[in-house]
Amino acid sequence: MEKLSRKEKLQEVKFDADGLVPAIVQDERTRAVLMMAYMNRDSLEKTMQTGKTWFWSRSRQKYWQKGESSGHVQEVKEIYYDCDGDTLLIMVEQVGVACHTGHYTCFFNPIYREGEGDEGSKEKEANPVDFISVLGEVIRERKAGQPEGSYVAGLIKEGEESVARKVGEEALETVLALMASSRERLVNEGADLLFHLMVALESREVPMEEVLQELRGRHGARK
Numbered sequence: 001m002e003k004l005s006r007k008e009k010l011q012e013v014k015f016d017a018d019g020l021v022p023a024i025v026q027d028e029r030t031r032a033v034l035m036m037a038y039m040n041r042d043s044l045e046k047t048m049q050t051g052k053t054w055f056w057s058r059s060r061q062k063y064w065q066k067g068e069s070s071g072h073v074q075e076v077k078e079i080y081y082d083c084d085g086d087t088l089l090i091m092v093e094q095v096g097v098a099c100h101t102g103h104y105t106c107f108f109n110p111i112y113r114e115g116e117g118d119e120g121s122k123e124k125e126a127n128p129v130d131f132i133s134v135l136g137e138v139i140r141e142r143k144a145g146q147p148e149g150s151y152v153a154g155l156i157k158e159g160e161e162s163v164a165r166k167v168g169e170e171a172l173e174t175v176l177a178l179m180a181s182s183r184e185r186l187v188n189e190g191a192d193l194l195f196h197l198m199v200a201l202e203s204r205e206v207p208m209e210e211v212l213q214e215l216r217g218r219h220g221a222r223k
Contacts, residue, residue, distance in 0.1 A: 006048075014085045015041060020056060023088040025066075025098065027105075028077045030133065030207045034098035035106040037066075039088060044079075051076050053090060072096030072144065096144035104137040104144075132208050135195070139202045156203045163200050170196045 004012070015021050020038040027034055037055040039047070043063055046054040053066040053074040067073030074092035081088055099106040142152035155163060170193040177185040198208050 009081070010041070010044070012085045013041075013044070013081050013088070016086075018058075020058070021086060021088055023053075023055065023090050025053065025074060025090045025092055027094050028091045029093065030136070030209050032105050032133070032137070033107055034074075034092070034094060034104075035066075044088070047076055047090070048079065053092065066098075067095065070096065070100075072098065074098070097141055102141060102145045102147075104140045132198075132212070136198060136202065136208050139199055140207075143202060152199055155199060160203065163196075163203050167193070167196045167200050 013021055019040045021040075021044075022036055023039045023044075024036050025034045026032065037053075038058060039054070040056045043054040043056050046063070050065075053076060055064055055066065056062075057064050065073070073095050074090070075095065076090060076092050078091040079088060080091075094104075097104045099108070101108075139152055142150045143156050146153045146157065155166065170189065174186070174189040174193045177189040201208055201211065
């Protein structure tokens with residue numbers, strides 16, 4: 001199949017009657033879907049030229065750059081168009097949070113979950129492994145929003161030395177619990193260690209999912 005130039009690829013994008021195309025923004029590292037907005041041809045070209053996401057506001061009838069005032073910009077890594085050419089997928093590195101409400105992603109309001117009844121009476125507990133992503137999102141929100149009274153925000157604000165010291169303290173407590181042969185204490189200290197490790201990773205913008213991917217890669221290499 002003959003490779004298309006960037007100009008030719010742009011011709012494949014189908015803008016609607018108003019000259020717009022929906023753009024779904026996804027975090028390249030965590031794979032979380034962050035937001036959806038609209039682009040016209042000029043904002044798409046501006047996005048590619050600057051490496052930052054630019055959109056067209058239908059309500060204000062003007063261009064806007066994500067994070068221009070908040071600093072929560074999106075560093076563009078890849079852009080795709082779908083099989084019909086009428087939707088864009090923007091892969092980004094999100095700085096801070098994507099949603100104006102302070103949430104990491106705009107999609108934080110669940111309508112349906114498998115196993116959950118209409119009244120939520122049969123709510124299905126989240127898989128503990130899936131909870132890693134939920135907790136990571138909370139830590140990212142606390143880091144970006146710096147809400148008053150937040151333990152995570154305060155610890156990160158103190159600097160990497162404080163974060164590193166806390167990880168070391170929790171590691172020692174975990175070792176002592178292991179040596180004491182206390183199951184309950186080991187669970188509690190292990191949870192503290194994992195939590196502070198995640199805070200340390202997120203302070204350097206390394207999501208826990210990336211560490212898990214590394215572990216999975218090592219496992220596959222040893223088969």
